[in-house]
Amino acid sequence: MSLRCVQCGSKFPLYPLKIKCNKCGGTVEYDSDLSRNSKIKFSGQMRFWRYRSLLPPVKHVLSLGEGGTPLHKAERLAKSVGLKELYLKDETRNPTNSYRDRAAALLTSNAIDLHHNTLICASNGNMGASMAAYSAKAGLTCHVIVPKLVDVGKLAQMLAYDAVIEEFGEILDDSIRKAEAIAKETGWYQATAELNPLAVEAQKTISYEIYEQFGVPNLLIVSMGSGGTIYSLWKGFKELKQLGIAKSLPKMVGVQPEGCASITKVLTEHLTKVEKTRNPSTRALAILVAEPLQGELAIKALRESNGLALTVSDAEIFAAELQIAKLEGIFAEPASSATIAALKKLVEEGKIGKNDSAVCLITGSGLKATDVLQALTKKQKTAVLGLELSTKEKILRALNEKDTYGYDLWKMLGKTMTRAAIYQHLSELSEKGLIVGYEKERKKFFKITQRGKKVLYAIDELKLLL
Ligand SMILES: [Zn+2]
Missing domain, CATH: 1.10.10.10 (Winged helix-like DNA-binding domain superfamily/Winged helix DNA-binding domain)
Incomplete structure (x- = not known):
């Protein structure tokens, strides 16, 4: 296994960890020669570490019981959306109630291997909460740089897990730059999801599970902030295909809020590269990003899978959040509710067939962002x-x-x-x-x-x- 640039193909040794190619500036990812691995068998309980053989090697294995989340058959929601088969990959069931626990398990294990005592992570919520929890479990010090706009429930988690919290900047983009500078100066372990290629590796296991639980859906719908998550899920399915396990691939669907849609615009407006959004806005804070660092990866996933990208309004996102809760008993955070809002739109516009099977990624719990939900419903009430x-x-x-x-x-x-x-x-x-x-x-x-x-x-x- 090595690190490889997704743009120019240059290869680098596994360590030191890097995210950018020093030849072309492209994003670097882990490249495992899967053909040699073709007799792979998953073993053990369905949990994150079941897929250890397909992850970059670690010696220490830290776990709080992440992964193995249910794939929830959403029959009532499917009916209301007008789709035959709909599943929700319910990542709210992870230890800190978001999919980022997978990344935290792998990154913290890696930090222990590399003898780090202190980690730094820029996050507007889920990743910070996850890293804080796993660091607590391992007895490491976790610094989290949060932007001014952060979901209150996630901040409460970071506080409870005893992270050192520093507020910097308006949105995640600013906090990431700060975390990058601090890590450079201090040598602390870089645990920002956008700056550590292990995050994609950890998150690809979501697709391994979807495959084991269902197979290959026609559509895999993921909301996009920095763009790394949708790429992770795409990478997971691609690897299963390379291994000869999966026979086909899903079409990836990427969703962004209308107020910050720089990745989507590349596809809908035929731009050559991801452009920074000026004055980005959405109340789905987990996907409020002006300049997505992994935008190129998201575009790659969308193009390779012959997929779709679209935007939804905040009003549509919150209506979907309440609908998922009301019809399926799952309280999803706004960012992931966007997937259902998008699905609805695609069915209405006839862009996907009623007989298609779809899996939506529910990234985190709505309890992490109740403040936003309250604010929005109040505002709409007076406006309407x-x-x-x-x-x-x-x-x-x-x-x-x-x-x-x-x-x-x-x-x-x-x-x-x-x-x-x-x-x-x-x-x-x-x-x-x-x-x-x-x-x-x-x-x-x-x-x-x-x-x-x-x-x-x-x-x-x-x-x-x-
Ligand atoms: Zn390169």
Whole structure:
């Protein structure tokens, strides 16, 4: 096994670890001569280290029980998307609830082999949480450089696992540069997924498992941030084919948020290389990347597999997140919910056949990013229903409890607006037939109508949907 440049093919020794070719600047990956390995047999329980014979060699084996995650048959979701066969590779079941535990197991083992006591990792969440946990288990010191925009649940994990956390930059791109500089200066083990080729090796085992659990799906759908994950899964299937184990290959589908889609744009706009996104934005923070360091690898996976790349909006991502939870009982993080949003789009646009089988990679748990979910649902509610409606909604809710009159409503609403404004709302609600007025105790009382009740019910439904 050696390190090989994916662009010019130059070969390098296994150590020191490197990610960039010093001849052409291309990305470097592990290259195992699989033809010599053709009698390979996987043995032992279905866990990450079952595939040790296909991983770069390590002496120490650190494990928290990663890998061997379920391939969940998503029948209800498949029906709602309009697809015959859909599976979710549920990586939320890993020790720290994300697929990065596979990379952490291999990288930490390698760091121990190389006699490192301190590791450094730039991460906007999952990788930092994983490295922090595995370092804790091994008694190593883990430094994590996080950007300002980081999911709160993941930060909480890093804190609990006692990592040394430093905030640097707005987004992951900035933090990676910082981690690169620190490692150079200190000689600490570089555990940033984008800067260590072992991460791809570890993550390719996801495809080995999918193959053992199902076979080769027609489509393998993965969200793209830095681009390394989709390449890892592609590499896994390619190796199985080279080994003569798998007879075919899946078509890779890469998904990005509309607000930072530099990899997707290379394919849809026929660019020659990945260009940096100016002002990147998405609330799916795990895939918020301006300049994907492994973009070329993702493009390679998409092109070689004759695959597809597309974007989805944040609203579509969060709607998908709730749908996966509601229909399948799996609470996925926003970044991985994008795969379902994408699948839906592809079926609607007729770009994939209804009889195709698809596997979506669920990278991590929604519990890691609940803050984002809350923020988004709140924001959408006001944007969709409007502040005007929210006062009317409050009036309807009050009248749904009991009949009352204008002055009382004004008090109930906290006297935050003029009484004239309340009467104006009451008059508009009456015109729409949602409430009716009547005389009682020499006051004008209002009561909600059946139609008003239906509107309230519809508002509640809408809120659940958002
Ligand atoms: Zn090269």
